Amino acid sequence: MRLMMFEASGGPRLGVVDGDKVIDVAAADPALPKTMLALIEAGPEALSRVAAAVKGAGDGAVQALKDVKPALPIEKPGKFICVGLNYAAHAREGGHEPPKYPSLFVRWPSSLVAAEAPVILPKVCDQLDYEAELTFVIGKGGRAIPEDKGLDHVFGYTLFNDVSVRAWQRYTPQWTQGKNFDGTGPLGPVVVTPDELPAGASGLRITSRVNGETRQDSNTGDLIFGVARLVEILSEFMTLEPGDVVATGTPSGVAHAMKPPGWMKAGDRVEVEVEGIGILGNPIVAES
Template sequence: MKFISYLLNGDPRLAVTDGNVAVDLNAADPAVPSDFTAALALGPALIAAAQTALQGPGRRMPLAGLTLAPAVPRPGKVLCLGLNYAEHAREGGLEAPAYPAVFMRSASSLAGHGEAAPLPHVSHQLDFEAELACVIGRRARYVSREEALDYVFGYACFNDITLRDYQMKSPTWTVGKNFDRTGGFGPWVATRDELPAGGDGLRIQLRLNGVVEQDANTSHMIVGVAHAIELLSEAMTLEPGDVIAMGTPAGIGGARRPPLWMVHGDTVEVEIEGLGVLRNFIVDEPPGASASEPQTYGRG
């Protein structure tokens, strides 16, 4: 089963998909919150409500006509694993870490499928990173590796678009990973039963303007999903709707000589076996962009 967040009058709403159509869950059943994170608190009742909605008389909306928000629009935490593929660590001249390099993204850094990701006027070093994302379905604290996958709701494609020069301004990487609308996330969240356990053994690709730039398999991750949940839940409580981005394989643009940076007009796609294609478009940030006037960069 696949869940999307789409925009209605600027606000994200939760829907379940059935092929090329979607059904708004709150419209079908007012007991289901329209917000994905809030709806996850229903636990198994969310899946039951989605099944009922797909079988009921609720209005079906063409999926192609919807403007998608990030798959989980307002996650409490987006935890990202760095250097989680050995070849990616080596292409940067680094050793794979004994403990994963963990950093965080904010909700404002996320972008939906089809959304334009801005190339900020303060940098031209815009790089791509195809990743598998895991969405937490219930509260997890001190979870064992053996039980960890029971806490997963589902999986999605993620593009950890990074400003490399800003990433390297600080040893924590945070600034370069949190520019507005640079983290592509979607198009949907597929429930865990649709994929192999832990999202293992899936082909993961990134294409830039149709050219394959990253091509690997999630079986090459150093720390798998279950291990990541075990480690992270030692340090903090994982809440429903939290997201774990599982790191990128080798092939990033910044490791090339000369570097391959994304530019205005580029189309970047992440495809993961069983999870579809996440597509974003690169556009120059409008001159004079400011927080006082929120910018709309458009969608393809």
């Protein structure tokens, strides 16, 4: 199933994407969860009820996908965990050896933006970089989850562009400030359930484009730490909870490694694509 949140007059609503249409879940059955997070928290049975409801939805519940405005799939994740240097070639282009343990940092909700919303080029720095990332959403929470059970805890997969303000990222050995400027974290637009993808979303082409020019082109099968292993590692020291979001890292081809660097600028359009999931696109707009 392909799920999304979209803007509506009474606030964001949960929808199921079917080809070029979106079925409004609340319009199909008002008793169903009304947000992605509520659906996740309601468990697998609720997902089955959504599937049944949208099959019988009337015309009043259906909208054209092109006419809806995407909202963040999860507006304020309890935890948004990012994995750095998780593709060997990307680690090396930044001057690092592939890690034996993943580099981890966090994103704050104030940095996140929905698909098609502006990504903000800050006044204080013009070193704005893109990072295409396969991202997963936790469905069933837990602690000390073994790798062979890790995928049982994944609700679905989405897209993230870990837009980075590189100069700020380099100010200290940890990257928090360069990764959390307001309006620099595009997420979405859809969350795809695991049954529609290969196990662990492995073996999928992942690309980024700036103004139609391909900058990154790799495969999620090249992840050093795959989805199940990341669930194991993260749950060793924290309780994973429904709705937590994990971005798995970016492949080689980022702007700072180009000669000269190919920073994004105001007026550009950036897109992230993962095979089987879709496209996350955003314009770049200068901070006012």
